[in-house]
Structure formats: structure tokens, C-alpha cells
């Protein structure tokens with residue numbers, strides 16, 4: 001039986017793991033859960049309420065993007081997601097940890113705020129969703145989902161404004177890693193997967209896409225994740241929120 005990857009469609013850490021499975025050629029099927037409704041299901045199945053989670057052939061259960069990638073490297077060593085050289089490996093692990101702990105939550109906070117401000121964009125994020133939910137039902141559920149996700153992810157207006165203010169600093173850090181070879185090498189590593197997924201999610205928002213595309217960081221995101229559902233048209237955020245990014 002192939003491995004089963006538990007996801008919410010469009011979740012960036014889920015995309016990180018799905019791409020790692022693809023790179024390693026690991027046979028898997030995807031179990032898609034509805035956003036927010038996945039909390040209790042995941043808690044029950046994996047003891048932790050987040051996606052991604054993976055059930056391996058044989059029954060082993062793993063939860064968390066970094067934990068899953070470590071195990072995939074043990075199971076299928078090639079292509080390796082971490083460099084063999086110890087110093088380079090430490091650098092990639094540090095960048096990956098930052099990508100999960102600092103950058104990943106920015107993606108969630110900013111996206112849920114944008115979707116709350118422009119809910120007409122929501123169907124574009126479901127284009128390749130495999131959930132058997134009738135199209136007529138989806139719009140009835142989305143206001144509650146957006147409200148829950150904003151609360152769970154502490155996606156306040158003030159917080160998102162601060163996130164957008166800080167984004168150029170984050171991009172400087174990522175561009176630095178691209179320059180010193182921690183990211184963006186000939187083979188995709190674990191930090192590329194973690195960081196590029198959040199950048200690619202941010203690029204679904206037209207307000208952010210231009211400034212990101214102009215950076216090496218944006219090029220990395222498009223290289224690792226050429227395709228991604230979702231488009232939030234320009235104008236989701238007030239101009240004052242975007243000043244630092246446009247400077």
C-alpha cells in the first residue's frame with residue numbers, strides 16, 4: 001500500500017512535503033481534508049492537529065514538515081534533501097528551521113487576511129481541490145472557515161501590516177542564502193522546499209507578487225513550485241501596508 005499524505009489543499013507546508021515525495025519518487029496517495037475541519041481529524045489520527053502528516057506503508061505515522069523530510073531522507077537517501085558536508089548541512093538545517101518557525105506563519109497570517117478582504121478570490125485557491133464538496137455548498141462554508149483560520153493563526157490587521165513591513169528584511173535574508181549557496185543549489189534541498197513554498201504562497205497575492213518576482217527569492221519560489229492555485233487581485237491591502245515592500 002502506498003504512503004498516504006494528509007493535506008489541506010493549498011497549504012504551503014503540505015506542498016513542501018508533497019514535492020519531497022515527488023523528488024524521491026515515493027509512491028503516495030493524497031488524503032485531502034477540509035480546512036479547519038482538519039484540526040480534530042488530525043489530532044485524532046496523529047496526535048497533532050496540523051497538516052501535513054504522513055502514514056507510511058506499514059503504518060508508521062509522522063506529523064510536521066521537517067520531521068517528515070528527515071524520515072524521508074532515511075527511507076530513500078537519494079536524492080538527499082540535506083548536503084553531506086557537515087557545515088553545509090548545518091546551514092541548510094538552520095535555514096529550514098527559520099523557514100518553518102519564522103516565515104511559514106507569515107504566509108498563513110497574510111493569506112487569510114487577504115482572503116477575508118477579497119473573498120471573491122477564494123474559489124481560485126480551490127481549482128485543483130479534490131474535496132467532494134458541491135460548488136454550491138462551498139460559498140456557504142467559507143466565511144466561517146476564514147474567521148476560524150484568522151483567529152487560529154492570529155491573523156490580525158495590525159499583525160499583517162507588521163508582517164508586510166518586515167517582509168523586505170526576510171527577503172534580504174533569503175537572497176543572502178541564495179548568494180552563499182545555502183539555498184538554490186543544483187539539487188533542491190530541505191530549506192529550498194520549506195522557504196520556497198511560503199514564498200510561492202505569498203506570490204498568489206498580486207500586491208506581493210511583483211516585489212517578490214523582482215528578487216532572487218521569487219525566482220527560487222517559481223523554480224521549485226512552478227504551479228500553484230490561487231490569485232488574490234491587486235488591491236487586497238491598503239497602499240500604506242505595502243510601502244516597505246515597494247520602496
Ligand SMILES: N[C@@H](CCC(=O)N[C@@H](CS)C(=O)NCC(=O)O)C(=O)O
Nearest residue numbers: 011012013049050051052064065066
Ligand atoms: N509548522 C508545522 C505545522 C504546519 C501548520 O501549521 N499547518 C497548518 C496548515 S498550513 C495547520 O494545519 N494549522 C492548523 C492549526 O494550527 O491547528 C509544519 O510545518 O508541519
